[in-house]
Amino acid sequence: xxxxxxxxxxxxxxxxxxxxxxxxxxxxxxxxxxxxxxxxxxxxxxxxxxxxxxxxxxxxxxxxxxxxxxxxxxxxxxxxxxxxxxxxxxxxxxxxxxxxxxxxxxxxxxxxxxxxxxxxxxxxxxxxxxxxxxxxxxxxxxxxxxxxxxxxxxxxxxxxxxxxxxxxxxxxxxxxxxxxxxxxxxxxxxxxxxxxxxxxxxxxxxxxxxxxxxxxxxxxxxxxxxxxxxxxxxxxxxxxxxxxxxxxxxxxxxxxxxxxxxxxxxxxxxxxxx
Numbered sequence: 045x046x047x048x049x050x051x052x053x054x055x056x057x058x059x060x061x062x063x064x065x066x067x068x069x070x071x072x073x074x075x076x077x078x079x080x081x082x083x084x085x086x087x088x089x090x091x092x093x094x095x096x097x098x099x100x101x102x103x104x105x106x107x108x109x110x111x112x113x114x115x116x117x118x119x120x121x122x123x124x125x126x127x128x129x130x131x132x133x134x135x136x137x138x139x140x141x142x143x144x145x146x147x148x149x150x151x152x153x154x155x156x157x158x159x160x161x162x163x164x165x166x167x168x169x170x171x172x173x174x175x176x177x178x179x180x181x182x183x184x185x186x187x188x189x190x191x192x193x194x195x196x197x198x199x200x201x202x203x204x205x206x207x208x209x210x211x212x213x214x215x216x217x218x219x220x221x222x223x224x225x226x227x228x229x230x231x232x233x234x235x236x237x238x239x240x241x242x243x244x245x246x247x248x249x250x251x252x253x254x255x256x257x258x259x260x261x262x263x264x265x266x267x268x269x270x271x272x273x274x275x276x277x278x279x280x281x282x283x284x285x286x287x288x289x290x291x292x293x294x295x296x297x298x299x300x301x302x303x304x305x306x307x308x309x310x311x312x313x314x315x316x317x318x
Contacts, residue, residue: 045290045318046284046285046289046290046291046292046293046318047079047080047291047292047293048077048078048079048080048292048293048294048295048311048314048315048318049078049079049080049081049082049108049292049293049294049295050073050078050080050081050082050294050295050296050307050311051081051082051294051295051296051297052081052082052083052084052087053084054295054296054297054303054304054307055069055070055073055078055081055304055307056069057069057303057304057307058072058073058304061301061302061303061304061305062304062305066099067103069304070100070103070105071103072308073103073105073307073308073311074103074104074105076307076308076311076312076315077311077312077315078105078295078307078311079104079105079106080105080106080107080108080292080294081100081105081106081107081108082107082108082109082110082111082245082294082296083096083107083109083110083111083141083143084110084111084113085110085111085112085113085134085137085138086113088110088134088137088140088141092140093137093138093140093141094140094141096141097140097141097142106142107138107141107142107143108143108144108145108243108292108294109138109143109144109145109146109147109187109217109243109294110134110135110137110138110141110143110145110146110147111146111147111149112131112134112135112138112146112147112148112149113149113151114127114130114131114134114149114150114151115127115150115151115152115153116150116151116152116153116167116168116171117153117155117156118152118153118156118160118163118164118166118167118168119153119155119160119163123153124167124170124171127150127171128170128171128174128175131148131150131171131175132175132178134146135175135178135179135182135184135186136182138184139182139183139184143184144184144185145184145185145186145187145215145217145242145243146175146179146184146185146186146187147186147187147188147189147217147243148171148172148175148176148186148187148188148214149189149191150168150171150172152164152195152196158195161195164196164197165197168196168197168198169197169206169207169210169211172186172188172198172207172211172214173210173211173213173214176211176212176213176214177213179213180213185215185242186213186214186215187214187215187216187217187242187243188204188207188214188215188216188217189216189217189218189219189222189245190203190204190218190219190222190223190226190228190233191219191222191226192219192221192222192225192226192260193226194226194227199222199226200226200228201228201232201233201236204216204233204236204237205236205237208237208240215240215241215242215243216237216240216241216242216243217241217242217243217244217245218233218234218237218241218243218244218245218280219244219245219247219296220234220244220245220246220247220275220276220277220280221245221246221247221248221249221267221273221275221296221298222245222247224249224274224275225249225258225260225265226260227261230275230276230277230280231276231279231280231283234280234283234284235283238283238284238287241289241291242291243291243292243294244284244289244291244292244293244294245293245294245296246270246275246277246280246281246293246294246295246296246314247267247270247275247295247296247297247298248267248268248269248270248271248272248273248274248275248277248310249265249266249267249268249273249274249275249298250265250266250267250268250272250273250274251263251264251265251274252264252265252266256300257300258298258300266298266299266300267296267297267298267299267303267306268299268306269297269306269307269309269310269313270295270309270310270313270314271310271313278317281293281314281317281318285318293314293318295307295310295311295314297310
C-alpha cells in the first residue's frame with residue numbers, strides 16, 4: 045500500500061505561516077493522512093535523533109528518510125575524506141532516529157570551478173560508493189535522488205544509470221520535479237529506474253514572472269500544490285500503481301510562500317488518488 049509523507053520543514057512552516065505550535069502543525073499533517081516525514085540531518089545537531097523521533101511518534105508519524113546535504117570539497121583526498129566522515133555521522137544519526145533510508149546529497153564547495161568537473165564527478169562517485177557501503181554495514185539503506193542542477197553528476201539519466209550500475213549498495217529515490225527542472229522527462233525517468241526505486245518525492249513546479257529562489261536556465265520557478273503545475277505526477281503515479289509500488293510517496297513543496305497550505309491541499313488530493 046502506498047503511504048504519504050512530507051518534508052518535515054514544510055510541516056514546520058505551519059508555525060510561521062499559520063501561527064501553529066509544532067504539535068498543532070504535526071497534528072494537522074496527521075489529520076491530512078501524512079504518516080511520514082523526510083528530515084534534513086542538520087536537525088539532529090539541535091535535537092538528539094531519538095528525541096526527535098519520539099516527538100514525532102507521539103503524533104503517529106515516523107521518519108521515512110533523512111537527507112544529508114554535505115559539502116564535498118574535491119580539491120584534495122583529505123577534504124573528500126572529511127566530507128565522507130561528516131556524512132557517515134549524519135547517516136548514524138538517521139539510524140538512531142529509526143529512519144529506513146538515508147539520502148546522499150553532496151554539494152560542491154564554494155571554491156569549485158567549472159574546469160574541476162572531472163574531479164567533482166570522481167569525488168562524488170567515491171563518496172556515494174563509500175557511504176552506501178557504510179549504510180550496508182550499519183543497517184540503513186543509502187539512496188540517491190536525481191538532482192535538479194545539471195552541473196552536478198547525479199542529475200541526468202546517464203548520471204543515475206552509472207550510479208545504479210556501479211554502486212551496488214545504493215538504491216534510488218525518484219524525484220519527479222527535479223527531472224522537470226533539469227530538462228528531462230519525468231515519466232521516462234520513473235520507468236528507467238523503477239527496478240531500483242525504493243522511495244519517491246513528488247513535487248510540482250510552474251514558471252513564474254516574479255523572482256523566486258528557484259532559478260533554472262534563466263527562468264524563475266515556484267512550487268504550487270500537486271496538480272497545479274506542469275509536472276506529470278499523475279502519469280507517474282499511475283505507472284507506480286500498475287507496477288505495484290508499495291512504498292512512500294513524499295510530497296515536496298518548494299515554494300517561496302504558503303508551503304504548509306499547499307502541502308495540505310496536495311495531501312488531500314493524493315490520499316484520494318492512492
